[in-house]
Amino acid sequence: MVRNTTPADFPGIIALTEATYPESPPWSEAQLASHLAHFPDGQFVALDGATGQVVGMAASLIVLWDDYDFDAPWRDFTANGTFANHDPEHGRTLYGAEVMVDPSRRGYGIGKALYAARRDLVQRLGLRRIRAGARLRGYHRVAHRLSAAEYVARVVAGRLSDPTLSFQLRQGFHVLGVVPGYLKQDPESLGWAAVIEWTNLALAPTDQRGTMPAHDSAPGGSGAPTFDTTTRAGESAEPGTTANSAA
Numbered sequence: 474m475v476r477n478t479t480p481a482d483f484p485g486i487i488a489l490t491e492a493t494y495p496e497s498p499p500w501s502e503a504q505l506a507s508h509l510a511h512f513p514d515g516q517f518v519a520l521d522g523a524t525g526q527v528v529g530m531a532a533s534l535i536v537l538w539d540d541y542d543f544d545a546p547w548r549d550f551t552a553n554g555t556f557a558n559h560d561p562e563h564g565r566t567l568y569g570a571e572v573m574v575d576p577s578r579r580g581y582g583i584g585k586a587l588y589a590a591r592r593d594l595v596q597r598l599g600l601r602r603i604r605a606g607a608r609l610r611g612y613h614r615v616a617h618r619l620s621a622a623e624y625v626a627r628v629v630a631g632r633l634s635d636p637t638l639s640f641q642l643r644q645g646f647h648v649l650g651v652v653p654g655y656l657k658q659d660p661e662s663l664g665w666a667a668v669i670e671w672t673n674l675a676l677a678p679t680d681q682r683g684t685m686p687a688h689d690s691a692p693g694g695s696g697a698p699t700f701d702t703t704t705r706a707g708e709s710a711e712p713g714t715t716a717n718s719a720a
Contacts, residue, residue, distance in 0.1 A: 476584045478509060478516035478530070485527030486518065493573045500532075500571075504554045508532055511559040514598075515567070517590045519574070519583045529583040531591060532556075532571040535564040535600065543668065544652035549605060567595050569605035588644045595673050602673060603646075606655045606666035611635040614660050621665040622651045638667055646671045 478486070483505045489501035502698050505587045508516050512534050519529030534556040541550060552558040569591065574583045595603055611634070619627070627633040629648055638648075646669040655666035 474518070474520045474522055475517055475529075475590045477513060478505070478518050478532075480506065480509065482518045482527055482530075486530050489527050489530060489573060489575055493576060500554070504632055507555040507557065508534075512561070513558045514594060515559075519587055521578075528575040528578045529587055530571065530573055531569070533567050533569050533591060533603075535558040535561045535598075536566050536568045537564040537568045543650065544654070546655050546657070547666075550606070561598075565601040565667055567591065567598075567600050567603045569603055584640060585644065592671065595671075596675065599676060600673060601608065601676060603644075603671040604649075606652070607638050607641055607669045608656055608659055608662040609635055609645075609665045609667060610637045610661045612665055613663055616663055621653070621663075625651050625667050638669070641669055644671070646691040660720075 478503070483502050483591075484592050486505060487499045487502070492498075497520045505516075515533040515535070517531040518527050520526065521528050532552065536550065536558065537560050540560075547570070548554070550558075550568050554570075572584060572587055575589075591603055609621060609624060612619075612621060615624055615633070618636075624633065624635075625638065625648060628635045628638050629642065642648075649668045649670055651665060651667050656662065
């Protein structure tokens with residue numbers, strides 16, 4: 474079951490974070506409370522139907538994309554994990570700050586349910602898109618022979634599989650670009666992330682590939698780097714690494 478987060482879920486989310494990222498600091502109760510204070514509709518938990526245990530969570534906020542550099546790190550997009558920069562008055566982009574699934578529950582559709590809840594939220598609020606930084610969890614294995622951009626291109630083409638990005642491609646996201654320093658201390662991605670987007674096609678005109686304007690305030694404009702996202706693939710030291718877990 475997926476529903477909006479409540480304060481009673483905080484201990485379960487913290488335990489989930491510790492299980493998912495044992496070497497990183499978990500979300501704090503202060504951060505989680507700040508998320509609810511700024512944007513309660515954007516916070517979700519997935520619960521075990523029998524026990525009520527938190528087995529997944531998703532955290533998000535609304536941003537005006539024009540306010541940020543394309544290659545800004547996670548801490549800038551999330552105001553250091555507090556979501557104090559949530560901007561529903563001007564923003565048209567749902568920024569996915571975190572999705573995680575209990576490592577022992579992967580493969581049961583929990584991640585898909587959390588992403589579906591986000592898509593429903595975007596459609597209900599009339600937002601243009603979901604964007605996020607997908608940390609490249611498998612990149613450290615091939616960094617000695619491939620650049621981050623080459624790695625992403627191969628994942629998009631289906632020639633390599635990444636535990637995070639391959640899953641997100643299957644959820645309807647496409648890649649806008651590849652950026653360094655998203656989570657600088659992350660040993661798996663070496664700091665690299667793919668900027669990904671899911672577009673609300675029911676809301677606004679799209680081009681032939683289904684992408685929408687890069688800017689919130691200037692429909693038809695594009696200030697973001699481009700990336701070939703023709704998809705043939707059928708998914709730290711800081712919390713908030715969107716879809717860190719294979720789901």
